[in-house]
Amino acid sequence: MSFLAELKDSKGGRPAVLALVVLLQTSAAVFFVANVVNEGSEDGLGPQLWMQALVTLALIVGVVLGTLELRRALNHQQAQDATIAKASGEMHQVIQAQFEAWHLSTAERDVAYLALKGSDVAEIASARNAAPGTVRAQLSAIYSKAGISGRAQFAAHFVEDLLAEGLPGEPAAS
Known part of the structure; x- marks a missing residue:
């Protein structure tokens, strides 16, 4: 290069x-x-x-x-x-507030953050020095507390607010 x-x-x-x-x-x-x-x-x-x-x-x-x-x-x-840092900080606050509203334990919060970052069960288990079965159980508990059925809905919950204004080129909702 x-x-x-x-x-x-x-x-x-x-x-x-x-x-x-x-x-x-x-x-x-x-x-x-x-x-x-x-x-x-x-x-x-x-x-x-x-x-x-x-x-x-x-x-x-x-x-x-x-x-x-x-x-x-x-x-x-x-x-x-500066804008990216602010948005990142605000997103962290939104996530933290939602985790509190769902009453996630500290361990569940750690697992939830890693899941939001895209880590799979094996990666989360390795990062937390936990068994994959334990991570799966924690993810199930998180989804249950959040009232959702899986990882896609979990991630979508946080992206939904970012897309509240609609897609680019889409007429604004009245």
């Missing part, structure tokens, strides 16, 4: 790529400014030097715009991270 592909695949890849581009452009701009100043002091301002100065100015404008875009991208990423 190339260096740029690795940057794109990393968390926040777009800002990392933009930072690299801005750094390269800044280095080139410094080189060209020094070149224009050096040639201008030696040979005077001829048409070729004017063209080099214009291209250098365009590069500097590109550096400024790239820096502004990088800042915008970083701010956008921070806002998204």
